[in-house]
Amino acid sequence: MQKAALLIARWSGARRGEVIRLRLDCLDQYPDGTFRLRIHAGKTMRERLVPLHDDAARVLREVIQRRLEANDRPIRDDKTGDLVRYVFFRRSGRMSADYLLQYPLNQMCRLAGLVDQDGKPIVTSHRFRHTVGTQLAERGAKLHTIMSVLGHQTPHMSMVYARISDAEVLRDYRSVLGPGEMIAGPGAEAIRAGKLSCAAIDWLKSNFIKTELELGHCLRLPSEGPCECDLYLSCAKFVTTKAYAGRLQERRKLELVLAEDARERGWSKEVERHQSTASRIERLLKDLGEEADP
Structure with missing residues (x-):
């Protein structure tokens, strides 16, 4: 469960709260076979579809298959009011973001020495969103694409990732304003x-x-x-x-x-x-x- 949650966060850029609310129908494919993750209403209360890396999709599919074989009943979603079956669920209820994401990350940080002077882990699951946003910007994705993947309602947050990728922006800038171009x-x-x-x-x-x-x-x-x-x-x-x-x-x-x-x-x-x-x-x-x- 934790491995699947971490891979989803890494490759989709989904928020912690969105990962733990994924439903059993969250995974399908685009016409070309690329895996697609359906992220239901989250912080922005809008559903969105994002491409998902094969590594994350394979592990997620295994978790979904095990969950489909379980006999738990649907429960009512506290945001939408729908009766749903969650991917990350156990008898006591929906699994927490700390259990799925932060606890294993903390353990890995300590093993890798990624801690501050007080011994506290310095990597959180939110770092994955920054990674996805930065990679999209550096590889030439348009602002509306970054907004769609990360679920931003305005371009201002997505612009953060464009600014992070200074090398790419500089290369684009020089292609227009550089001497001799x-x-x-x-x-x-x-x-x-x-x-x-x-x-x-x-x-x-x-x-x-x-x-x-x-x-x-x-x-x-x-x-x-x-x-x-x-x-x-x-x-x-x-x-x-x-x-x-x-x-x-x-x-x-x-x-x-x-x-x-x-x-x-x-x-x-x-x-x-x-x-x-x-x-x-x-x-x-x-x-x-x-x-x-x-």
Whole structure:
């Protein structure tokens, strides 16, 4: 039981309270076979589905199978009011987070010497959430993905993990603002000409991850107010890099498909709009040294 709980916490980023409330129907699979963990209403009172590592899924499946063979009756969940059967349950009731997570962690900390000057363990189960969030950020996950996995209601908490991964943010920052980098878009000229103010550069260094768009970055500063231009491909603040070449290619293909569809329907203005967008993307690709896909 404890091994399963620890592996779930490690690979899902679930909160302590969410782990102990997992139900017997919490494990299934995505269409591609990846295991999926169903985390029922927790701190945010919203159910969410997150991918689960095979190591955790295999152990969890064994626990679920043993629990299904037991004959205990469902009990009423104190948060939702539903009659449920929990994964981590014994005759006296639902197992505690301390028993499942913190007690075994304390033991491992002492064996590994991970204790403070008073001999107290320095690792808690909440560290697993930070690990999952940081790994997602460092491997390029979008903020909404981190929010979905960790169950955050606002992006502010997820931004913590983006800031933790300084090396990744710095690499992304340098790909746009570093000297000699290949960039394209209306905002590229301001960078090449050194027209960005010191204040603008300082803000971008600290908040660069917030500038990301689907196909590049927006260099608009908070003092300039919200962007009023949806067609950001032609916005003076837009800049993109070779890292977005694949997305640019896909977007161009989509625009061409939409243009053809509009042509068949006789919508001349829509044809012009989609072809114009495709042409802008082709110019961006050319500036990046990329050829548009046939």
